[in-house]
Amino acid sequence: MTAPEDSSSRSSGQPPTGPADPRDGIATRTIRVENLTRVEGEGGLDIRLRDGQLDVVELRIFEPPRFFEAMLRGRPLEEAPDITARICGICPVAYQMSSVHAMEAALGITPGESIRLLRRLLYCGEWIESHALHVHLLHAPDFLGYDGSLEMARDFPDLVTRGLQIRKVGNRLLEILGGRAVHPINVAVGGFFQSPRRQPLTELIPELERALQLAIDATRWVAGFDFPDVDSAYDTVCLFHPDDYPLCEGRIETSDGVSITSDDFEALFVERQVPHSTAMQAIRSDTGETYLLGPLARINRCREQLLPTARRLADEIGWVTPCNNPFRMIIARSLEIVHAIEESLQIIRRYQPPKTPRVRFQPRAGSGSAATEAPRGLLYHRYTVNDAGEIEHANIIPPTSQNQSQIERDLRALLPAMLTESDTVVAERCEKLIRCYDPCISCSTHFLKVNLERG
Template sequence: MSEQQAVDTGSGPARLDGDAILDLRIRNARIESLALHIFEQSRLLSAFLEGRACFDVPDTLARICGTGPVAYQMSAVQGLESALDCRPTAWIQAMRRVMCCGEWIASHSLHIYLLAAPDFLGFSSLAEMSRDFPDEVRRGLRLHNLGCELIRLFHASSSRAAGVRIGGFHHVPSKAQVRQLVERLRAALPEAEALVAWTGAIDLPSSEQAFINVALRHPDAYPMCGGTIVSSTGLNIAVESFERYFQVHRDPHSKTDYSLIEGRPYLAGPLARLNLNRDLLPGPVAEALRKTGIAFPSRNIFHSIVARAAEVYFAITDAIRLLDGYEPQASYVEARTRAGTGFACTEAPQGILWHCYEVDAQGRVMRARIVSPAMHNQACIEEDLFGALQSFGPERTDEELRQYGERVIRNYDPCIACSSDFLDLNVVRS
C-alpha cells in the first residue's frame, strides 16, 4: 500500500462504528456550542484498494455498506470503466438502473419503517408500532422484500451486490423471471402510492433550515447513475470537477471526514434530490406528492421521510418501465487494461457517492478516492442540529433534547442510526 494511516484506538472502552456523542453547552437558554462526535474506525479503504487488480474492486466494495452495496458497485464500475475506456451497452446501463431501483426501494422502506416512522409516531421500535399500525408495517415489509428481489434478479443480494462486474454483469435473468417480477411491481403501485399519502399525513415537526441542496442532475431522467453535479446555489459541474468545488476535511472533534462546498455545509440525499429534480418525476408520483399538501422544494429536513416514500413509488414505476418487454442480451462487454484515470458519481439512497480511480497499464489501482454520502452530510447534520435544537428549546430536559437530536440525525445517513446504541448526550448548563 502506498498510504499509511495511524489508527488511534484510545484508552477508553471499545466502541462501535456509528457511536455518536453530542456535546452541548447551554447558557441562558441559548446553545453556546455544539459538537457531534461520530466514531468511525479508520478503514483504510482507499489504501486497501491500491495495488489490487481493478477487476477485484467491485466485489470488494460490495461489502462496505449493508444498505448501499449497489451504489458502491455502480460508482466503482463506472469509474473504472471510464479509466479503461470500456463502454457498456445501453441495455447494460438500463439493467444497472433496475438494480439501483431495487436498492432505493429496499433501503428507503427500511429507513421509513425501522427508523423514521416510529420516531414521529411516538414508538420505541418497529415491533411496538406494528401493534397500532399492522397493515402499514406489513406494507413496508412487502415493499422492502420487493426491492431485494429486484437486486437478486442479477444474482446479487440486498447486502452484497456480487452480480456486477466491470463491463456488465456475471449473470442476466430469464424472461420468465422478469415477467413474474414485473407483475409483482405492478401490483405494488397502489401500495407505493398509499405510502406517500401515509407519510405525508404524519404530523412532522416544523423546522426550517437554510441548507444548500446537492444532487446529480440528468437532462431527461430522475438521477441515479450519471449526469452532472448540481446545487441549489447554481452549481452545475461534471463529476470530474468535483475536487475543484468540494473540499473534504478531517473533522477535528470526530473520527470522520466531511465535505464542504465553498466552505459551507450542504445536504445530499432524498430531500435534496427531490428539491432539485422534482420536475423529472413521472406524473403519478408528482400527483401523489401534490396531494400531501407539502410544498417542494422544502427546507424542512423532516420532509425527508416523504421524499423517501416518493422515491419508492418512483423506483417501482421506473423499474416497470425498464423491464417492460424485457429481452436478455449479452451480459457484459470485454474490458482491456490500460493506464488511465476515471471518475463516477451515483445516487445512493442516502446521497451522492463519488469515486475516482487511477490505474496503470496492467490494470492495477494506483490511487482511489471515495467520498461517501455520510461525508457529504456530516457538516450539514451538525449545523442542522444547532438550529433544530435551539428552536426546539434548550431549556427542555436532557432526555427530550437527546430524543429530538436522534430524530434530526436519523433524517440523514441511516448507517449512523442503525449501527449502534446511537446518541449519548453531554450537556453543560450555566
Template sequence: MKDLSLSVHHVTRVEGHANITVDVRKGEISELKLEIVESPRFFEAMLRGRSWEDVAHITSRICGICAVGHTTASLRATEVALDLVPSAQTVLLRKLIIDGETMQSHLLHVYFLVAPDLLGVGSVIPLAATHPEVVKRALRLKKLANDICGVVGGRAVHPISMVVGGFTRIPMAPELEGLRQRLVEAMPDLEATAELIKALPLPRLENPTEYLALKNQAEYAFYDGDIASTDGDITPVKDYRQKIRETVVEHSTTKHVSGNRQSLMVGALARFNNNHEQLHPLAKKVARELGLRSPCHNSFMISVAQVVETVHAAEDAIMAIDELLGRGLKDEPIKVPVKAGSGVGAVEVPRGTLYHEYSYDSKGLITDSNLIIPTGQNMANIEFDLRAILPQILDKPKEEIAHTLEMVVRAYDPCISCSTHLLDVRFV
C-alpha cells in the same frame, strides 16, 4: 437564561455509532458536536495493488445497504479509466437494480427507523403488535425490493453478477415479467405508505443550505449526470474535487464537507430540490399530496422525499423492465482493454451522491483511489441543523431535547460506518 449539559451515547436507530455532545451557558451554545467514534476502515488502502477485476467486489463491502451503489460507482470509475463504454442493456439493468436498492433503503428508513419516532414508540418491535398491517406492508415492499436486486445482481446484498463492462448472468424474461407484475400489484401498498407518512406529525426545521445532486436532462438522475447545486452552478463529475472540499475535524472520524457554503446536503431531499420536475407521474402526484414543494428547507421532510422517490423507483423499474423485454434479453460478450488510466464514477445512492475515483497502472492494478461517501458530505449539515433547532427547544425537558436532537440525526438516514474516512493515503 438556561444552562444545559447533554450527552447522548449512542444515537439509536442509525447505522453505526455516533454521540451528541451539547453545552449551553446562559442560553448560548458553547459547544455542540456530533461525534463519530468508529474507526476508519481503510478501504482506499485495501485497494492498493488490486486488479480491476476485484475492485467492485471489494468496495461493495463498504456498505450492505448501499452495496449496489458502491458496485455501480466502482464499475463506472473503472470503465472511464479503461475507456470502456457499457451496452444499452447493461445500463438498463444497472438502472433497474439501482431502483431496487433505492426502494430497499428508503422503505427501511421510513418504516423501521423514522415511523417509531412519529408513532411514539421506541422501536419497530411494538409496532408489530399495535400496527401489524403497517409492519406487514413494510415487509412486503422490502421483499419486493430485495427480489429486484436478487434477480438482477445475483443476490439481494453484495451483487455478484455485476462486472466491468456488463453482467456475468442476464435475467431471464420470466423473472423480469414476474417482477413487473409484483411492482404493479405493489402500487396500493406504496399509496398506503404515502398516506401513512401524510398522517404523521413531522417537526418543522426551516434551515436553508446548499443542495447537491446529479442532474441529467433526460431523467431524474440516479445513474448519470453532472453535479448540480441549488445555488445555481453545474460541475462535471470529473471535476468533483473542485466542488467537494473535505476537512478533518477533531471530534469525528468522518471528514466534514463544504461546497459554496460551510455545509451542504445530499440525498433524497437534495435530489428532489434539484430534479423534482423529472419525477414520474405518480411520484409527482404523491409529492403534491404530501405537500412536498421545491425548494424545501425542512430536513425532517427527507423521509417524505424518500417516499416520493420510492414511488418513482417503482415506476422507473416497470419502465426499465418494459424496455428490456421489448429489446429482447441477450448474453453479451465482455472484452476489457487493460491499460493505464484514471476515472471517476458517480451515482446517486439512497443517501446522496457517491464518488469513486481510481488510477490504474498498465497492468490494470490500482495505484491510487479516493472515495467520498454521502453521509460524510451530510455530516457538517447535520451539525448545522442541530445548532438551528436547539434554541427552539431549550425550554423543553432534557429528555425531550435529547430525543429531538436524535430525530434530527435520524432524519438524514446516516450510514456512519461507510463514512469514516480519516487518512489521506498516498501510494508510492
C-alpha cells in the same frame, strides 16, 4: 397524527448537567446522547452550552475506520466493485455502481443502453429496500410516538407489515439481477457477468404492481404526519439529467446554480478531519458552507424527472418545491420508493437480455471518476489505474460523510429554541433530526486520513 415532542421514554443517554465550571465561573450544561438509535452504525452526539449559549455541537462518530482505499491499492481494477460493495451492508449496489462507472471512465469505455437500464433496475431494487426499511421501521415511529418499530408493530402491525412487503420486492430485484441478493456479485466493470433472464423478472411484475399500490398508500400516510415548522435554507447537491430521475447519469448540480462533472468534484467539495469523528466531513470549497445530499435534494431539483405516478402523487399530497424542512425527508423518501417501483416496472416490461452482458476492455493507465445517487445521496469514487490494470489510487466519498457537517449545522439551528426543555427532551429531539438523514455511519468510517509527522 401528531409528532410527539415531549415523550420522555426514549433510550437517549441521561446527560450529566453541570451547574458551573469552577475554573472560570461560567455555567455549563452538557447533553450527551451516548449511542444514536435507529441509525446504521455507531455514533453519538455531544452538545455543550456555556453561560446559556450554544458552544459545542458534535456528531461523534466513533466506529473504527476500515481503510478500504488502502486495501484497494495494488488490486486488479476488476475487484473494485466487489471490494467497495463491502463498505456497506445496506447499500452495496451504490458502491458497485460508482466504482464501475469510475473505472469505465478511466478505461474510456461506455456500455450500451441495455446495460444502462439493467444498472438502473438494480439500483431501483436497492432504493426500494433501503428506503422502505427507513420509512416504515426506523423513521415513522418518531412521528407516531413510539420508541421504535417493535412498539409500533404492537399497535399498527399492518403498517409495519406494509413496509416489509415493499422492502421484499426490492430484495427480490437485487437477488435476480445481482446473482444473489446478499451482497450482489453479478456487477462487473463493463456490465454484468451474466445477463439476467427475462422470466424471473416478468414473474415479479404482479408483486411489483402490488408494491406500487402499497408505496402510494404509504406516501399518502406519511404526508399526513405533523411536521415541525422548519426552513433550513439548504444548499442542496445532487445529480441532474434532463431525461431521467438521478441514479447513475448526469451532472452534479447545486441549488445555487453550479453545475460540474464528477471530474471536478474534488475541486468543488473538500473533506476535512474533525477530532470528534472517525469519518471525514465535507464542505463546499468555494463558499466554505455545508451542503445537503439525499432524497430532499433530489426531489427539489428533479421533480419533473419523476415518473408520472410519482409526479402526480407529489402534486396530490401538495408537495411544495423546494422543500427545506428536514423532517419532510420521509415524504421525499416515500415518493422515491414509488418512482423506483414505477421505473422497475417500466424497465422490466421492455426488457430483453443483452446479447453480450459486458463490454470487453484492455487495461490502460488512466484516471476516472463517477458519482451516483446512493439512497442517502451522492456517492463519489475516483480511481487511478496503471497499464497492468492495477489500482494505484482510490478516493471514495460517501454521502453520510458529506451530510455530517450539514447535520451539525441543522442541530445548531434548531437547538436554541429547545434549550429550556429538559436534557432528555433535547437529546430525543436531536436524535429525531439526525434520523431524518438516515445516516449510514458504517459507510462514513470507511476511511481515515492518517498524518504522520516525523521529527
